[in-house]
Amino acid sequence: MTTNPADLIKPPVLVPRDDSHDKFVTTLKQAGYGVIHKALTRTVELPDADRLSEADLWQADWLVVTSKTTVGLLPDPLPNPDIKVAAVGAATARALEKRSTGVDFVPEDHSGAGLVAEWPGGAANVLLPVSKLAADTVPEGLTRAGCTVNRLEVYTTAAVDELPQVIAQSWPSVEFVVVTASSVGRALVDLVEPLGWRRQKLVALGNPTAKTLEELDHPADAVASSPAPEAVLEAIESLVA
Numbered sequence: 001m002t003t004n005p006a007d008l009i010k011p012p013v014l015v016p017r018d019d020s021h022d023k024f025v026t027t028l029k030q031a032g033y034g035v036i037h038k039a040l041t042r043t044v045e046l047p048d049a050d051r052l053s054e055a056d057l058w059q060a061d062w063l064v065v066t067s068k069t070t071v072g073l074l075p076d077p078l079p080n081p082d083i084k085v086a087a088v089g090a091a092t093a094r095a096l097e098k099r100s101t102g103v104d105f106v107p108e109d110h111s112g113a114g115l116v117a118e119w120p121g122g123a124a125n126v127l128l129p130v131s132k133l134a135a136d137t138v139p140e141g142l143t144r145a146g147c148t149v150n151r152l153e154v155y156t157t158a159a160v161d162e163l164p165q166v167i168a169q170s171w172p173s174v175e176f177v178v179v180t181a182s183s184v185g186r187a188l189v190d191l192v193e194p195l196g197w198r199r200q201k202l203v204a205l206g207n208p209t210a211k212t213l214e215e216l217d218h219p220a221d222a223v224a225s226s227p228a229p230e231a232v233l234e235a236i237e238s239l240v241a
Contacts, residue, residue: 011174012173013034016178017037017180018039026229027232044158061121062124064088064128065096066088068095084121085103087106089227105121110228112141124148131153159187168195177203178203180209185204185209201222201239203222
């Protein structure tokens with residue numbers, strides 16, 4: 001059977017990350033996709049981030065970390081070397097381990113809901129530094145499990161001031177967009193609205209992000225089954241005609 005050369009050309013994918021070595025970026029490139037990668041959001045540190053240096057905060061049984069961004073705001077080393085550490089997923093766990101912080105628990109279901117459902121710590125005192133935009137899934141779920149949760153909002157996420165030029169120039173040819181968080185979805189819709197939408201298909205990283213996209217009237221065409229790069233690739237390939 002003769003292969004049509006056009007069948008070998010995979011459509012461009014936008015991944016809203018700056019790092020060219022990001023696992024979503026490298027996995028898609030290895031699968032043959034052209035990847036445009038540039039962040040659509042920026043991290044804004046909040047005043048409560050300074051409180052992470054206060055020793056009294058660390059008299060807790062567990063530190064629960066739900067994002068890689070939070071890892072960068074933590075004191076190194078941790079003020080309480082005996083505190084147990086939970087990470088919401090593999091990427092967050094790797095970020096902690098890179099700074100020599102041991103991780104005691106990562107749920108099999110890499111999500112806030114998974115962390116709550118699989119929680120091994122019983123009725124513990126929990127320190128939970130998070131984004132101001134973080135959902136209440138983890139603190140409410142752990143509170144129901146009997147924990148005392150100290151939720152500390154240490155950062156927020158805002159859209160970049162303008163659409164990066166590389167995205168603006170390539171937008172008409174983009175076929176897929178990996179929407180990695182609700183904040184990314186909001187930034188995407190705001191920033192590309194002046195350019196208009198053509199045929200771009202949105203792949204959401206998790207149901208909360210998919211819900212946000214639906215609220216923005218740009219529903220996800222596919223939802224990755226997990227935050228793993230392979231799941232994102234599978235979701236994209238499910239949409240390839």
